[in-house]
Amino acid sequence: MQDELTIETKQATEAKTDDNNIVIKVEHLQKSFEDNKVLKDINLTLCKGENLVVLGRSGQGKSVTIQCIVGLLDYDEGSLKVFGKEIKELLEDELKEIRLKLGFLFQSGALYDSMTVRENLSFPLTRVLKMKDDSKINQEVEDVLDAVGLKDAIDKMPGDLSGGMRKRIGLARTLILKPAIMLYDEPTTGLDPITSKEISQLIMDLRKKYQTSSIIITHDLACAKITGDRILVLHEGKFIAEGSYKDLEKSQDERVNSFFK
């Protein structure tokens, strides 16, 4: 009898072959900074509803990959398609439209320290979506705070929150625009192991609630285990392994199994 893991992997493979199911497709992506060739040959596919983890040590090009996807960095060679559209070929307005579908959670959470939580969360609604109706704005803010489990923090200042709470608010700030794709840049960095686990669990809960597809870049193995349907291991600008946590845990490749020791 096939175990659950085999069935899930088979479903992921079948889903990958169906183009309608693909939300991000990256082929042979290359990026250098002067003579520092950071991305040598990046290939990845993100399917609808999937959580894809990119695991890699420091300096391997994880953040550069994400920044290329959101159009913050230009790539030199290769193809990068989001919802079937080549990012490099988009006009500014088209790129803006695509960016609205991408939620990028920065490592820092990117909160404004001089604004309350309510103001931090209202800001994207008024600035990006040009919403004006205060009662609608308040409702959206309350709903997203409820989703991240922090309804009581609405009138607090970011400086009065713990690291884990700030992460949750950062997440809420990204989610309030209801992106179809979430890009997490090291979501558990700087958190203790218990809080990290809570944030990883929250990522899972939010996928269900908001129906997002996500790329999660991390070097936190516990986060990869909880959140990753599929894991890619990045090493020196290329992916050297792909599989479920259970697959990769058994890898004979020293560069892969060194993560699991």
Ligand SMILES: Nc1ncnc2c1ncn2[C@@H]1O[C@H](COP(=O)(O)OP(=O)(O)OP(=O)(O)O)[C@@H](O)[C@H]1O
């Ligand atoms: N804007 C930039 N200009 C020049 N070099 C850069 C720039 N951004 C990144 N790099 C270089 O690219 C390489 C990969 O950086 P990147 O931040 O993607 O690593 P990472 O895998 O995300 O590591 P970490 O886990 O430490 O964040 C590093 O050598 C870095 O110095």
